[in-house]
Amino acid sequence: MTQPEAQxxxxxxxxxxxxxxxxxxxxxxxxEKKLKDLEERLSQEKKKDPQGxxxxxxxxxxxxxxxxxxxxxxxxxxxxxxxxxVIPNYTEKEVAGHLRDYVFxxxxxxxxxGDIVEIPYVKDFDFEFVAAGAGFTGKTSLISTLTTTLKExxxxxxxxxxxxxxxxxxxxxxxxxxxxxxAVRAEDAYLxxxxxxxxxxxxxxxxxxxxxIDTYFESEWxxxxxxxxxSKGKExxxxxxxxxxxxxxxxxxLAELAASQAIAYARGDIITKGMVEDYLGVRIVVxxxxxxxxxxxxxxxxxxxxxxxxxxxxxxxxxxxxxxIETDRxxxxxxxxxxxxxxxxxxxxxxxxxxxxxxxxxxxxTTDIYx
Numbered sequence: 001m002t003q004p005e006a007q008x009x010x011x012x013x014x015x016x017x018x019x020x021x022x023x024x025x026x027x028x029x030x031x032e033k034k035l036k037d038l039e040e041r042l043s044q045e046k047k048k049d050p051q052g053x054x055x056x057x058x059x060x061x062x063x064x065x066x067x068x069x070x071x072x073x074x075x076x077x078x079x080x081x082x083x084x085x086v087i088p089n090y091t092e093k094e095v096a097g098h099l100r101d102y103v104f105x106x107x108x109x110x111x112x113x114g115d116i117v118e119i120p121y122v123k124d125f126d127f128e129f130v131a132a133g134a135g136f137t138g139k140t141s142l143i144s145t146l147t148t149t150l151k152e153x154x155x156x157x158x159x160x161x162x163x164x165x166x167x168x169x170x171x172x173x174x175x176x177x178x179x180x181x182x183a184v185r186a187e188d189a190y191l192x193x194x195x196x197x198x199x200x201x202x203x204x205x206x207x208x209x210x211x212x213i214d215t216y217f218e219s220e221w222x223x224x225x226x227x228x229x230x231s232k233g234k235e236x237x238x239x240x241x242x243x244x245x246x247x248x249x250x251x252x253x254l255a256e257l258a259a260s261q262a263i264a265y266a267r268g269d270i271i272t273k274g275m276v277e278d279y280l281g282v283r284i285v286v287x288x289x290x291x292x293x294x295x296x297x298x299x300x301x302x303x304x305x306x307x308x309x310x311x312x313x314x315x316x317x318x319x320x321x322x323x324x325i326e327t328d329r330x331x332x333x334x335x336x337x338x339x340x341x342x343x344x345x346x347x348x349x350x351x352x353x354x355x356x357x358x359x360x361x362x363x364x365x366t367t368d369i370y371x
Contacts, residue, residue: 095247096185097287102242103191103315104349110319115150117318117345124233146347150320153186154341161334176325179340183323186342188287191315192244194348195307195356202351204232209360216304216361217249219256222280225308225355232352234310238281244307249359250276250286282308306357314353318345 109117123142130136157175164171200206205228207221222243229236245253254276257263264271276284309315320343328337 094181095286095288096181097188097244097285098184099188099191099244099285099287099315100184100317102283102285102311103317104312106316106318108318109150109345110321115320117148117150117347119146119148119316119318119347119349120144121146121349146316146349148316148318148345148347150318150343150345151190152341152343153183154339155182156337156339158330158335158337161336164336175338179325179338180323182340183342185288187317187344187346190344190346191317192287192307194315194346195309195351195354196305198348198351198356200356203354203356204229204234204352205355207355207357209358214361216252216359217245217256217306217357219253219279221306221357222282222308225357226280226282228355229308229310229353234313234353236310239283240310241282241308242311243279243282243284244287244309245284246288246304246306247286248361249304249306250284252361253279253284283311302362304359304361306359307354308357309354314349314351316347316349318347320344 106117106119108119121144123139123144125139125142128137159171159175205225207224207228209215225243226236226241229241254270254274257267257270257276257279270276278284323340323342325338325340328339329335330337
């Protein structure tokens, strides 16, 4: 039936001798239209890429011939260039406490002109008892302000065009993530440095462990700190307090609690999770380094320091703006400069909202992140 199929109107005879005419006009027209549409599409694609490159080959650009040649002879040598995504490797400074979640954050200067922060506050006081007919004594300096100057922290990195071209587009996303995390650690460092600048008598209390006690941290220091805050007239409720602790003391606390059968029975989450998020109603936050020279006897060596303080009461953070990440192309050197900066103010509201714990264990760190 090859001949009848090629005709617009075909005559077909059946086995019983009947003659049937078949009109193929509509089918042929539809086929010709589809063929014409396909030719038009191919013509348009050729205009887009006059060299006729395939999709993968076109995306590889000038490297395609070299890569294809290497693929043909892959058994004779390694492929010299590859395209991949950036992975978060060498993350040696990920530990951060995100203290902005536990301090008073003021937006008074965010986006405003100026570099000085004035933070008003009202002091606490007691009523006085007087004899009949006697007068009251007026309070002085009941309302006052704290003043802090903005600080700026940041860094930059020169990224070559070659690195950007070889690496997937998530390179900038990963750079943004690391810049933002560095900004968080900068906030933590300055907030904790406000505590350290206070004298021992400024705190609600200081727990000084003698050098003869060779330990990083003991759980009994937490109730001791709660008692010192209460003795200074501070209301303490579950969830109000934060323990800022560094990695080695945190590991010591975790080991002590996990070794106690009574605590392990009552707090099964310590065993199942392998971490201590809170203890005696105190939230535990693990931050970066916080080593300082001790002020008590035997000073001159750096020892681990921890702080217990009331959230939203002891410290104030005033960000000027969110972290700013800027890029600048240096064409003549074929580099892209990426600069990240963060401007903010920090002020100690009340040192008596904090207990400083000077441990008896010499710090394993040799450097201090605080300026």
